[in-house]
Amino acid sequence: MTDAKLLHGEPGRLRTLLHAALPAVPGVNRLPGVRKRSAAGFTGLAYARTNAVVERARVDAYAAVCGFPRRDVVPLTYPHLLAFPLHMAIMGDAAFPYAAIGMVHVENAITAHRAVRVGEALDVRTDVGPPRPHARGVLLDFTTTVTAAAEPAWESTSTYLRRGDSVDGEPTAGLEVPDPPSGGIQWRLPGDLGRTYASVSGDANPIHLHPLTARALGFPRQIAHGMWTLARSVAAIENRVPDAVTVEVAFKKPVLLPGTVAYAARRDQMGWTFAMTNPKDGAPHLLGRVSVGQDPRAASRR
Template sequence: METKRLDGEPGGLSTLLRAALPVIPGVNQLPGVKKVSPKNFTGLSYARTAIAVTRAGVDAYSAVCSFPRKDTAPLPYPHVLAFPLHMAIMSDPAFPYPGIGMVHMENTITAHRAIGVGEVLDLTTAVAAPRAHDKGALLDFVTTVTAGDELVWESVSTYLRRGARTVGEPDAGLSFTDAPTGGVQWKLPGDLGRTYAGVAGDPNPIHLYPLTAKALGFPRQIAHGMWTKARSIAAIENRLPDAVTVEVSFKKPVFLPGTVAFAHRQDGDAHTFALTSPKDGAPHLLGRATPA
């Protein structure tokens, strides 16, 4: 699989526009916009090199996700550095689906050690052929982060593309049993999506304003899934080892402004947690953390 290099300052509205063009009739047939058939897609990879973990970036991320200020980056922070690679892949004509409409279903992060502020990292994200799902196709965006020759962090973000079902046996996905309920309530402001977008480089319209969210089928703006994961990790980060795997399944969206309940249970070295609706207990996020 060829790895393309992403240079310069990535992300932002221009990348989002390129991801949206393939859903516009007529425009989606133009050279440079027209997508390949899913049947012909075997994989795609992008890389960023020599990316510094800056004090300003870590502090801004920590503030919006409620992590304490430290000389190491919060566990989920490298996802922010890798997200431009996700968008580069989704907006590439060689990727078979439009970026707009991809639904983040699951995310697994494995940190092999803490990453210090000031470290310089190389990042690669690769996606292979789609997998079967009852509602369409699943695509796993696999990210590896290295410091020199050392693998320090990796993740898998699984996205669903609704529509024609990919041939094969559907994957059951992450399974969570006996998840905790209730817990402490968090009140989330209406501008949370805009604030997180500013530090994470993810200005998807569904997260920004009621009007932009309604244009894409939501009654009002929703919180970023990766913010809900980050905020949940922040609530228990002082109990987690530096080498840890955190898996989550994103369930129902969190509408903004809104209130969610966070519950956590520890069984030995394992942690199970959930973000639910205080009204009916419906899950927004289910997760677990285990030593890596």
């Protein structure tokens, strides 16, 4: 296993994001400590945090934005917030061969082994291995393990697509959700949702914040965070999902803000399938499945 670089506490959110974005700035990307190494020979990188305390105020703020009830255990998707600074630290490390700007979050898988309590002190580690082939570039799997007293409590794999040159190998199929549910309830999403979610999550990517910053990066206007669409989808069935569970999603078309989405969920033999779609044409924004009644497994799809 790769030795992990240690982050002390949670680094400043803006500073971390800026550092991760610097390799995309012409000229600056040639400076020592910013200049990226070649992808050839990249074998992996890991960062870790110790004693990350789950704070009541932040959990409650996150729950309110994502539609979860206030409880003494955290929402299923909340530990991603503890891992996000590690994702940014990895992307900002000169040893990681790709700039953070241009990384597209395409899939996410979460396995909760048990409920995580508010007030718990947790150790968090994120590893990324060599890139995998994809038809449009490469895939990078950011695998996070959250432990308490050396026992795993929560795991996730966030898969990012980097468009461009690929690597040798045969691309593998992504997450498939056959016959996803359609229609369902409609949610009207405000234009400031990205800024609101950024304030509780620390993810202040400009594509989520304002029409001007989103257009500068190729979007007609700001878009919702993928992890918000996942969290809101899970919150809708939260009272019917056990503590030990696996949730897998594929992020499809972005959700433009302000906007309206349709959400539907259906119970099946494995657990649940769910979808967030465009109510005008049924185009999917997110497709997902929940596996219950089985032994929890690591959320890796390699």
